[in-house]
Amino acid sequence: MTRVKGAVGPDAHVLALTGLVLEHFRDLVAEEDWGGLRSSHFRVLGHVPGEGVTITELADRLGMTKQGCGQFVTGMVELGLVETGQDPGDRRVRLVTLTERGRRMNERFERRVAEVEQEWAQRVGPRRYATFRAVLAELAPQPRG
Numbered sequence: 843m844t845r846v847k848g849a850v851g852p853d854a855h856v857l858a859l860t861g862l863v864l865e866h867f868r869d870l871v872a873e874e875d876w877g878g879l880r881s882s883h884f885r886v887l888g889h890v891p892g893e894g895v896t897i898t899e900l901a902d903r904l905g906m907t908k909q910g911c912g913q914f915v916t917g918m919v920e921l922g923l924v925e926t927g928q929d930p931g932d933r934r935v936r937l938v939t940l941t942e943r944g945r946r947m948n949e950r951f952e953r954r955v956a957e958v959e960q961e962w963a964q965r966v967g968p969r970r971y972a973t974f975r976a977v978l979a980e981l982a983p984q985p986r987g
């Protein structure tokens with residue numbers, strides 16, 4: 843099989859196809875008012891559990907450096923999405939938790955993702971979409987922990 847750069851269709855490189863699907867989703871979201879938030883914000887919000895998470899744990903979950911994650915979290919604090927405080931178990935550790943705004947935005951984003959998934963399932967059929975999701979889950983690396 844010869845793969846042509848930029849080709850779309852069955853001969854396209856699987857990573858190119860995956861990128862096009864993600865780009866399509868980003869375009870859908872970009873057309874909506876998210877208060878200036880980007881996909882990177884939602885990626886972080888989705889990794890902050892209700893009880894909070896340390897910067898080190900969050901960086902590991904996101905595949906970022908501790909310093910880079912700390913800087914990104916600082917920006918999210920300024921946006922009112924998360925807050926940081928001392929971990930009650932270890933006062934030397936900074937704990938990141940969602941604010942009410944962060945929770946609302948994350949819930950809204952999760953609902954939007956579910957809507958898009960429903961649209962995609964209708965487009966290709968529920969059985970094929972379920973198989974697609976199952977294959978992606980198998981291929982996705984397991985979270986570090």
